[in-house]
Amino acid sequence: MPRLAGKQAFLELLKQEGVRVIFGNPGTTELPLMDALVREPAIRYVLALHEGIAVSMADGYALASGGLGVVNVHVAPGLGNAMGMLYDARKSGAPLLVTAGQHDQAFSATEPILWADLPPVAAPFVKWAAEVRRLEDLPRLVRRAAKTALAPPTGPVFLSLPVDVLQAEGDLELGAPTRVAPRVVGDRAAVERAAALLAAAERPLLVAGDAVAQADALAELVELAELLGAPVMTECAASTCSVPFTHPLYAGPLPRLAPALRALLAHHDLLCSVGGDLFLLSLPDAVDPLPPDLTIVHLDVDPWELGKNYPEAVAVLGDPKATLPELAEAVRRRTGAAGPPGAAARRARVAAANADARAALARRAAAEAARVPMSPLALVHALAAAAPEDVVVVDESISSGAGVRSFFRCADARAFWGLRGGGIGWGLGAALGVKLALPERPVMALVGDGSAMYAIQALWTAARERLAVLLVILNNRSYRILKQRVVALKGFAAADDRYVGMDLDEPAIDFVGLAAALGVPGERVDKTAEVAGAVERGLASGGPYLIDARLDPAFR
Numbered sequence: 394m395p396r397l398a399g400k401q402a403f404l405e406l407l408k409q410e411g412v413r414v415i416f417g418n419p420g421t422t423e424l425p426l427m428d429a430l431v432r433e434p435a436i437r438y439v440l441a442l443h444e445g446i447a448v449s450m451a452d453g454y455a456l457a458s459g460g461l462g463v464v465n466v467h468v469a470p471g472l473g474n475a476m477g478m479l480y481d482a483r484k485s486g487a488p489l490l491v492t493a494g495q496h497d498q499a500f501s502a503t504e505p506i507l508w509a510d511l512p513p514v515a516a517p518f519v520k521w522a523a524e525v526r527r528l529e530d531l532p533r534l535v536r537r538a539a540k541t542a543l544a545p546p547t548g549p550v551f552l553s554l555p556v557d558v559l560q561a562e563g564d565l566e567l568g569a570p571t572r573v574a575p576r577v578v579g580d581r582a583a584v585e586r587a588a589a590l591l592a593a594a595e596r597p598l599l600v601a602g603d604a605v606a607q608a609d610a611l612a613e614l615v616e617l618a619e620l621l622g623a624p625v626m627t628e629c630a631a632s633t634c635s636v637p638f639t640h641p642l643y644a645g646p647l648p649r650l651a652p653a654l655r656a657l658l659a660h661h662d663l664l665c666s667v668g669g670d671l672f673l674l675s676l677p678d679a680v681d682p683l684p685p686d687l688t689i690v691h692l693d694v695d696p697w698e699l700g701k702n703y704p705e706a707v708a709v710l711g712d713p714k715a716t717l718p719e720l721a722e723a724v725r726r727r728t729g730a731a732g733p734p735g736a737a738a739r740r741a742r743v744a745a746a747n748a749d750a751r752a753a754l755a756r757r758a759a760a761e762a763a764r765v766p767m768s769p770l771a772l773v774h775a776l777a778a779a780a781p782e783d784v785v786v787v788d789e790s791i792s793s794g795a796g797v798r799s800f801f802r803c804a805d806a807r808a809f810w811g812l813r814g815g816g817i818g819w820g821l822g823a824a825l826g827v828k829l830a831l832p833e834r835p836v837m838a839l840v841g842d843g844s845a846m847y848a849i850q851a852l853w854t855a856a857r858e859r860l861a862v863l864l865v866i867l868n869n870r871s872y873r874i875l876k877q878r879v880v881a882l883k884g885f886a887a888a889d890d891r892y893v894g895m896d897l898d899e900p901a902i903d904f905v906g907l908a909a910a911l912g913v914p915g916e917r918v919d920k921t922a923e924v925a926g927a928v929e930r931g932l933a934s935g936g937p938y939l940i941d942a943r944l945d946p947a948f949r
Contacts, residue, residue: 399528399559400429406535416447420467422494425559442850444471446822448478452487453826462489469509481814482549483518488542489549497557515551524553528561544573546695579711587690587707588723594663597623604668606633606806613717618642620732622739628669632813637804641744651678665690762921766945769793775924777801787838789820792874793867818847828860842868855937856912863931869944870898876948904941915939
């Protein structure tokens with residue numbers, strides 16, 4: 394039983410949990426941890442210049458690596474600064490251990506500067522939150538935190554670490570990691586009922602959620618889709634590559650407005666969701682998105698999501714990778730190896746319709762390629778054409794991202810990461826975390842100009858860590874999404890064509906100059922024909938590189 398200081402024990406526990414990187418922005422209450430890192434070469438500390446960036450880096454790293462992401466922030470204001478990105482991490486299911494330094498407990502009763510009761514602050518956005526009150530409890534609580542973050546459904550947890558606990562010394566039994574095995578197979582009777590409904594459906598639709606990518610179950614999902622001849626769509630707020638974008642049966646994401654969603658679902662008699670949200674919409678509407686006669690079958694790792702908003706004919710709690718083969722085999726027992734009657738013809742029709750839709754979108758992008766300023770669609774088309782086959786896309790393009798899932802050739806579970814929670818300012822930091830997790834793959838971030846300005850300090854970390862990430866700013870000089878939404882209100886802004894607090898053009902933001910000041914080279918691109926060369930130069934630079942892509946600000 395070794396004698397250790399709390400700060401040393403904490404780092405040793407993290408190493409045993411597989412942690413090799415800590416993201417953070419330190420303050421006085423984190424100084425014991427920073428002191429311990431001086432003599433801990435096995436853990437890399439990545440400095441962010443804002444706590445929100447530290448959390449988004451840890452989010453991207455945890456998602457792309459599949460392991461525990463660790464982020465350390467500074468007491469109450471630092472945790473407050475982190476909350477927006479912690480919300481996003483909660484929605485994406487990132488397995489994070491978020492820690493914050495806390496004042497010496499002998500001092501806390503006086504309510505000193507920066508003090509607050511930290512676990513209740515974090516609690517709304519994490520699976521579990523606690524404060525370590527004694528050195529003897531440190532191993533147990535760190536082990537509990539890591540186990541909880543990584544147990545399905547994965548998500549962030551929080552620990553408050555008082556200075557006196559980290560400074561104390563004692564003989565500690567560190568224990569060992571515990572992992573909850575994720576491959577839970579759905580209830581056999583429920584799987585059989587789901588298979589019967591799928592086999593009988595004449596117009597089935599599959600919805601692939603992030604749980605598919607998180608379980609690395611793309612092949613299993615594709616097997617079921619091909620057996621049924623069913624189109625596959627991604628959930629309303631998809632943030633992963635949960636079905637290969639290049640697959641003939643992939644029909645894009647579900648719409649996030651109720652009228653469009655209802656019109657789409659009206660063409661189907663059964664919806665089978667594999668880990669997909671039902672439904673995460675952008676705006677309220679008097680129209681209910683669910684047609685009255687649509688049968689729902691739902692498989693998910695999270696019991697909260699099953700039947701949350703709508704009654705489901707079959708709700709199966711299970712892991713997609715473990716349960717989808719059982720479901721496909723149950724369908725075959727009813728239909729034979731070829732699948733249900735009409736599946737082959739359905740498969741051909743769906744593939745042809747999807748191919749036509751992609752071709753039409755590509756023709757539209759080509760027709761817009763000569764426009765100056767650039768159209769968002771033409772830019773995305775050019776970026777996808779210039780990107781390497783194995784590129785990893787980090788997407789926070791917001792209103793300029795039409796075509797991303799049609800033109801990029803993302804085909805594996807780690808090839809695409811998108812903003813899940815909706816709190817902007819995530820993309821720059823997340824791209825750096827993804828690159829740290831996947832150093833062998835090229836990483837391209839697509840980030841709106843408004844989003845970028847929430848976290849522009851991330852460029853400094855990219856330069857400091859020499860992270861070869863191509864950062865593309867989709868610059869329309871406005872909060873374009875807000876203009877679209879306020880026009881939908883059909884009020885004064887729509888009538889007068891005036892927008893309060895939504896333009897970023899007076900003065901215009903010099904992203905290339907900002908990047909240079911933070912140590913990142915870059916260039917401005919005004920024409921679609923210039924995109925391929927800029928991408929080539931950025932990828933060849935061997936470090937971070939920024940492209941300021943000037944877009945047409947029109948939004949109607």
